[in-house]
Structure formats: structure tokens, C-alpha cells
Amino acid sequence: MSSSPLSRSTAETRLSLSHITAQNETNLLGTVHGGVIMTLVDSVAGVVAARHSGGAAVTASMDEMVFLVPVRVGDVVHFSGQVNWTGRSSMEIGVRITADRWDAVGPEVHVASAYLVFVAVDADGKPRAVPQVVPETDEDRRRLREAEIRRSHRLARRAAIIASRQEQDEIPGGTQ
Numbered sequence: 001m002s003s004s005p006l007s008r009s010t011a012e013t014r015l016s017l018s019h020i021t022a023q024n025e026t027n028l029l030g031t032v033h034g035g036v037i038m039t040l041v042d043s044v045a046g047v048v049a050a051r052h053s054g055g056a057a058v059t060a061s062m063d064e065m066v067f068l069v070p071v072r073v074g075d076v077v078h079f080s081g082q083v084n085w086t087g088r089s090s091m092e093i094g095v096r097i098t099a100d101r102w103d104a105v106g107p108e109v110h111v112a113s114a115y116l117v118f119v120a121v122d123a124d125g126k127p128r129a130v131p132q133v134v135p136e137t138d139e140d141r142r143r144l145r146e147a148e149i150r151r152s153h154r155l156a157r158r159a160a161i162i163a164s165r166q167e168q169d170e171i172p173g174g175t176q
Helices: 035-055 138-170
Strands: 007-009 015-020 057-067 077-088 092-100 110-120 130-132
Touching: 015 035, 035 057, 035 077, 035 092, 057 092, 057 130, 057 138, 077 130, 077 138, 092 138, 110 138
Parallel strands: 007 130
Antiparallel strands: 015 077, 057 110, 077 092, 092 110
């Protein structure tokens, strides 16, 4: 097995995927299930993470998914993913989702954005080191800064939850 580079540019592992939505993907309102979009987001992000890390990577969390407008049957949905931030073994992957009609010429509409955290794993499922991401453009640098903000919020939220549970355990008769 060859060793991974110490760093990789954002452009090296970007991925775009387009998907034409179908009737069997709709909910009771006649729009595409959010879960269908989320599955495709996770797939795109997983490929980006695997390419960047040079091997297997697993979804650790979906930090945020914001739906802006519904996706309709027949929309061509475009998913664009890239690594925004890297740690020792984890990576934040950002995915931007846009859509346009299959039968009309018109502007793409921003449908949603998602941020997922992946962890690179070895054959035993243990975390392994990933190349550091190298932002190349002002947009890449903005995405890196915002990813660092999301990471600090995740860590603060985790610490607050742990502290809350510890406080609850110290209360006589407290429950988990």
C-alpha cells in the first residue's frame, strides 16, 4: 500500500454528481423526499472523503443540512462536494445542492447545503491519518474558516452535553 501525501489541494478531490429525480422518490406532498437528497449527499461526501484520504472513510456526523426550496419530480439535481477542513483523521466535507428542470432552460436554484464529518479508517476500522487540505482560492479559504467555526461549535456542544450528564449523575436520584 502506498503512503498518502502530507497534503492535498481542495481541487484534487472535488466531485460533482447529477441526478434526475423520479416519481418513486416523492413524498405525500409530491416533492422529492429529503431522505433521498440526504442519501445522495452522503454518497457524494463519502467519495470525496475516500479520495482525499486515500482509502476508506466513514460518516461520523451530518453537522448541518439546510433545505432552502423543495425538489420536484423531473428536476435535475446537482451535487458538488469538496473537503473544507481536515484534522488528524477527520474531514469536513461540504456539499452544495442545486437543481434545474429537465425540460427547460433556466437558472439553477440553490436547493440545500450540507456539512458532513468523515473519519478515515484502516482495515481494522481504526482512525488513520489524512492529508491536510490546502485551500487554493478565496472561496476555499472562506469554507475552511467556516468549517473551523462549525468544528468549535461541535466540540463546545459535546463538552456541554458531557458536563450536563455529569451534573445529572451527581444529583441524588438523577437519571441518564
